[in-house]
Amino acid sequence: MTKDRSKVFLFLDDDLHPIAELETPIVFDLDTKKLTDGEHVLKIISQSPSGKEGIRKINFTVANGPSIRIEGLKNKDVVDGTLSLMINAYDKGNQKSFLINGSETPQTIPFWIWIIIILFVGWAVYYEITSSAIQ
Structure with missing residues (x-):
């Protein structure tokens, strides 16, 4: 080790x-594939040539396993009765190619889109009725 x-x-x-x-x-490659999925802490302790020390902690989350998407239940929801859940798990594939199969989770149509559709259809019917009455 050089002293400078x-x-x-x-x-x-x-x-x-x-x-x-x-x-x-230095450039250091941290291989997260050797770590379990979940929260981890990287602690870096530095030591200067004069002997002084510094410390830095970095919290990070490893998610190498298949991604899991769920629709119909959120974290800390209060529920009762029967729940209809849509669950999908998909892998990211390797870093060199994009994996299409199973990587998209189908989702239900949000309620606000239904409201917009109903309002538009209602306006179209109203417009058709009022414009045909004028002729």
Whole structure:
């Protein structure tokens, strides 16, 4: 190690042993495929050539597994009776090609679109009736 460079130690979550010990500046590839899906913390401890230390923690969430979409139930909903749920799970594929099959979740039509359609049809019927009465 040269004495004019800072050194960084990278820790994941509560691990006592660093995953990397590097001299700066450095580009480090963190392979999230080796981590479980969920919340993690990357802790970076820096050490300057003069011996001073700094620390930075970065919270991040890993989502390598298939994405799950659900319609008909939201987090912390209060429900009763029978629920009709639409559930879809799809993988992102590899990073080099786009996966079309199963990557789109069908959704129901929102209620505000139904309101717009009903208002438009009502206006069209009203317009047709009033314009035919004039002739």
